[in-house]
Amino acid sequence: MGKIELKAVEKWYGEAQVIKGVDLTIDDSEFVIFVGPSGCGKSTLLRMIAGLEETSRGQVIIDGRDATAEPPSKRGLAMVFQSYALYPHMSVRDNMGFSLKTAGAPKAEQEEKVAEAARALRLEEYLDRRPKDLSGGQRQRVAIGRSIVRDPTAFLFDEPLSNLDASLRVEMRYEIAKLHQALNATMIYVTHDQVEAMTLADRIVVLSAGRIEQVGSPRELYEHPANLFVAQFIGSPKMNILPCTVAEDAFSLPGGGGGPATGAAGATQLGIRPEAIAIGATGGGHVDGTVDVTEYLGADAYLIVDCGASGKLTVRTDGETSLRPGDPIGLTFEDRKLHFFDADGIALR
Structure with a gap:
């Protein structure tokens, strides 16, 4: 079992509150990711679960027991850090089995668990090498293997791929998913x-300033953001946001375009993803604009696109486009993929 519950947890450093009453349930076998801008509290929250940071208020419940006051060694969790923290003088085998050795586990058990972890991570042929003889991705797999042998209640990863180059990050995402x-x-x-x-x-x-903005599947967050912060944080490029007014179930844009907006009374901003915008001739869409920059990605x-009073919009199109800076175009939004937000940034539909 590996269910973890956070009940109104807070973290204070003197007069500064960095975690502000977080409630969250993580079910057994679930893969949950904390994201947010720098300083939002995501690493602090993870360290509170691990016991590396004291919980100022609230409770951390692990498998039904209150672990708030327990030290890290009693929580049954394994943490993988950004730094590999491998012992350079030890082989991969000895690095992976070190925690079992210090715990006094029988040698046969040590060997069995290290062998199982090495198979899972495809490290069998590297067991007798030292860390200096491994690539960055292989070292990270050894660090993960060191956690696996402990058979923890849950795994905690603190930005484990940030030290790797782009190709290795792709490889390690696959490794972690598998x-x-x-497991x-x-x-x-x-x-x-x-x-x-x-x-x-x-x-x-999704965290911001020590609070949870929204929890959901990747698809839920992308297609149904709860507020303007989530709408612009999730998605790359980020969602386009335009000023608008809504009256009698219809929206109007500064340039004069508009359309139906049922259920969006009180909206002051309209959101549209770059891939939900069609390109056409000027005068026939929601807004007209001029191509400012073309970013070719294959x-x-x-x-x-500079759309005047509606701002600069990002449009995703085919890599074979012939459009160049200075070309005038018309943009049409996909009606069913429009998002509306009120003056406080709360999603209306």
């Missing part, structure tokens, strides 16, 4: 990289 499938273990993962969050998580917890291209 590991979760193989069926509870995993809590902190990252600032929303690609990691979108591709790995069962549920994402199969796709992003157009930054």
Whole structure:
């Protein structure tokens, strides 16, 4: 079992409150990712679960027991840090089995568990090497293997891929996803990289200034953001936001375009994803604009379009587009993918 519950947890440093009454339930075998901007409290919250930071108020419940006052060694959790923290003078085998050795486990048990972890992480051929002889991705797998042998209640990952280059991050995302499938273990993962969050998580917890803004599956957060913060944080490029007014179930834009807006009374801002905008001739869409910048990415291209009073919009289009800076275009929004927000940034539909 690996169920973890946070009940109204708070963290204070003197007069400064950095975690502000967080309530969250993480179910057994679930992969949950904490995301948010720098300073939002995601790593602090993870360290509170691990016991590396004291919980000022509230409760941390692990498998039904109150673990708030327990030291890290009693919580049955394994933490994988950004730094590999491997012993350079030890082999991969000895690094992975070190915690079992210090706990006095029989040698046969040590060997069995190290062998199982090495198979899961495809490290068998590296067991007799030292960390200096491994790539960054292999070292991170050894650090993960060191946690696996302890058979923990849950795995806690604190930005484990941030030290790796782009290709290794892709490789390790795959490794971690396969590991979760193989172990069926509870995993809590902190990252600032929303690609990691979108591709790995069962549920994402979006944090801002010590509070949870929204919890949901990657699809729920992308398609139904609860507020303007989540709408612009989840998704790359971020959602376009335009000023609008709504009257009698219809919206109007500063440039004169508009359309139906049932259920969006009181909206002051309209949101639309870059891929939900169609390109056409001027005068026939919601807004007209001029291509400002073209960003070619191969199969796709992003157009930054200056739409005057409606602002600069990002449009995702085919990489074979012939549009260039200075070209006038009309933009049409997909009606069913419009998002409306009130003056406080709360989603209306």
